[in-house]
Amino acid sequence: MSGATRTAVNPVVRGFAPDPSVIRVGEWYYLATSSFEWFPTIPLYRSRDLADWEPAGAVDSAAPGRSLLGVPDSGGIWAPALSHSDGVFWVVYSIVRSLGTRHFDLETYLCTAADAGGPWSEPVRLPGHGFDPSLLHHEGRHYLLNLQNDSRVGGRRFDGVVLTELDVPSAGGVPDVGRVQAGPTRLLLQRDELVEGPKITVKDGWFYLLLAEGGTGVEHGVLVARSRSLTGPYEVDDVPLLTSRDDPAVPLQKAGHGELVQAPSGEWYLTHLASRPLQTPAGPRNTLGRETAVQRVVWANGWPRLAQGGWHPATEVEVPDVGERVSAGARRNDRTDAPAGLDVVPAWPWSTLREPPGDWLDTVARPGWVRLRGRMSAESLWQQSLLARRLTEHQAEVEVTVEAEPRTFTQSAGLVLWYNTASYYQLHVTWAEPEGEPQAGQQWAGDRGRRVLVLVHGHPEGARVLATVDLADGPVRIRAQIEGAAARLGSVGSDGLWAQVGPDVDVSELSDDFGPSLRFTGAFAGISVVDLVDGAFTADFSGWVLR
Structure with missing residues (x-):
């Protein structure tokens, strides 16, 4: 040459x-x-x-x-x-x-x-x-x-x-x-x-x-x-x-x-x-x-x-x-972060599933925060309220602050590590029955329940809960640390200390090479909100970091 x-x-x-x-x-x-x-x-x-x-x-x-x-x-x-x-x-x-x-x-x-x-x-x-x-x-x-x-x-x-x-x-x-x-x-x-x-x-x-x-x-x-x-x-x-x-x-x-x-x-x-x-x-x-x-x-x-x-x-x-x-x-x-607070209309390289951002995403109501209105579940092929970024390296750290007050188990908000509707890890703030009570469908009884952080593992054979921990009132800082095929998810307390939620998880499942079906995309990290009853529950996010 x-x-x-x-x-x-x-x-x-x-x-x-x-x-x-x-x-x-x-x-x-x-x-x-x-x-x-x-x-x-x-x-x-x-x-x-x-x-x-x-x-x-x-x-x-x-x-x-x-x-x-x-x-x-x-x-x-x-x-x-x-x-x-x-x-x-x-x-x-x-x-x-x-x-x-x-x-x-x-x-x-x-x-x-x-x-x-x-x-x-x-x-x-x-x-x-x-x-x-x-x-x-x-x-x-x-x-x-x-x-x-x-x-x-x-x-x-x-x-x-x-x-x-x-x-x-x-x-x-x-x-x-x-x-x-x-x-x-x-x-x-x-x-x-x-x-x-x-x-x-x-x-x-x-x-x-x-x-x-x-x-x-x-x-x-x-x-x-x-x-x-x-x-x-x-x-x-x-x-x-x-x-x-x-x-x-x-x-x-x-x-x-x-x-x-x-x-x-x-x-x-x-x-x-x-x-x-x-x-x-x-x-x-x-x-x-x-x-x-x-x-x-x-x-x-x-x-x-x-x-x-x-x-x-x-x-x-x-x-x-x-x-x-x-x-x-x-x-x-690669490695470009969102503007501080996500306080602009999300554009490339932010991505959404199966439709562009709509009225479920609000960047005006609360300056410095982005508000998502919950819709369908992580396993839906339809209207998901999910905003995500591609992972570009095998090592990554993701953080975001979420402010959410769910009143029922049908409402949740938080961080996701995502491949598709059958392979994901979701760390969401949600509602659960008082400790020791069984799941009994009391979605109308929010005053009796508790606010929790739940780690869910989406899998082709069916999702399962990996961990549930109680949460205090107020915003919660959620973090995911990815090192090769392993990731640790958890929250950061007001004292700045990291507390892992659940076990290390297998990020290699978020790949083309896992599961029985044809898979052609790649892993993402993002934020999502769910409201399965009336699509009205909202949560606010700030301080997004992907590095």
């Missing part, structure tokens, strides 16, 4: 940031990642040098009606693909509404914007033969690539890659995607092995088809095929471009789902997903989910190859040093 360089340290976007799609427009690189059931939908990042990334907004219109209510855990928005053509940013993606069945019950959509920061258009429905769509803009024409799913009984859920030309009218020189028409669909490639995530790069008269191979677990990889004709036939490379499946000692595991991009200086790079596993007695587990990494690529005999040789992802990669990088305080998008 000629010219000044600097080192990019992988992952370059840390914490849950899977299925990266990258483009370059002028001096900026733009990146989109999957958001699944989380809002903001389709997080966007930008960088000048591929090493330092900052949030660049989100495609906040991606979910029709701004709602993903009812989608299953790890359903929702999968694998968005960014592109830029005719002066417009395009993004295509699928919303998956069923998991674990032969039908994904998905819709495929297109949104556009004049600027990556928005506003983004309302979603336009496109043909959805399967998830992982992408667009190729070539010689003034637009093509949609898709995974093909044969959902018939006995069919293959991953049954090749198909291509559909889109007729996109122009209005005043701007694509009118509201009038897009789809032409016939044709098969590009089928393989016995599982392939998905198709992306096409055009170089030197070749169409290079990048494929995500082997599923998104430890067998994941990037495979390349090429053709002189867009419609094929495609010749498949005899070695993977990228994978870590043959060596569990490689620091970046699950490496796959890649896309190529060219720097202004001419060098080529690959963005891809990867995970940093924790080693546990149950095997490797990836609490931080699938993250975004970058590799330098060279070309040999007409094929892309990793610059370092072989196919294992490197943890350090040389990139051009462009001098100015990203905004101060936004480097690598």
Whole structure:
């Protein structure tokens, strides 16, 4: 590589940031990642040098009606693909509404914007033969690539890659995607092995088809095929471009789902997903989910190859040093805390489940505090009052002060360590019967009860209570300390002393690799409030810390 360089340290976007799609427009690189059931939908990042990334907004219109209510855990928005053509940013993606069945019950959509920061258009429905769509803009024409799913009984859920030309009218020189028409669909490639995530790069008269191979677990990889004709036939490379499946000692595991991009200086790079596993007695587990990494690529005999040789992802990669990088305080998008007291409307990187913040969140009523109105339970696929942040490292400390006066066991508020509705740890202030009395449904008898701090362990086989301790009146400072696969939760007294509640807990359960179902997201820490009776109970939070 000629010219000044600097080192990019992988992952370059840390914490849950899977299925990266990258483009370059002028001096900026733009990146989109999957958001699944989380809002903001389709997080966007930008960088000048591929090493330092900052949030660049989100495609906040991606979910029709701004709602993903009812989608299953790890359903929702999968694998968005960014592109830029005719002066417009395009993004295509699928919303998956069923998991674990032969039908994904998905819709495929297109949104556009004049600027990556928005506003983004309302979603336009496109043909959805399967998830992982992408667009190729070539010689003034637009093509949609898709995974093909044969959902018939006995069919293959991953049954090749198909291509559909889109007729996109122009209005005043701007694509009118509201009038897009789809032409016939044709098969590009089928393989016995599982392939998905198709992306096409055009170089030197070749169409290079990048494929995500082997599923998104430890067998994941990037495979390349090429053709002189867009419609094929495609010749498949005899070695993977990228994978870590043959060596569990490689620091970046699950490496796959890649896309190529060219720097202004001419060098080529690959963005891809990867995970940093924790080693546990149950095997490797990836609490931080699938993250975004970058590799330098060279070309040999007409094929892309990793610059370092072989196919294992490197943890350090040389990139051009462009001098100015990203905004101060936004480097690598990690370890940034909320403004003091959470006294602004929560925005990225704060996240909510299945819908954006609504009237259940109030940042005005009490300056320096954020007020949440309780709604459904931690196991609901519907209206949860939860505000959360991605965990980006295996060591973390989380603290928040909560002020809440529950009068019934149906009301609670506090801190959560979260993966999904079947895997979480919830340390909440709530109400319980007087000590020694059994649970007897006295939800109307708050005057007779006591205020307690309860640690609940959400598990695929059913939740259980790990500990219950009495609380004095007034605000309570709650803390979680995470060290690798273990976490300690508890409260801080007025004397400043830490008191653990319950046993150490197994944070490795908050990972893709735990439980019987498909899981694709990552661990979060956050605050939540529950009111199962009338959705009126509120709690106030202040002094959030994530470090």
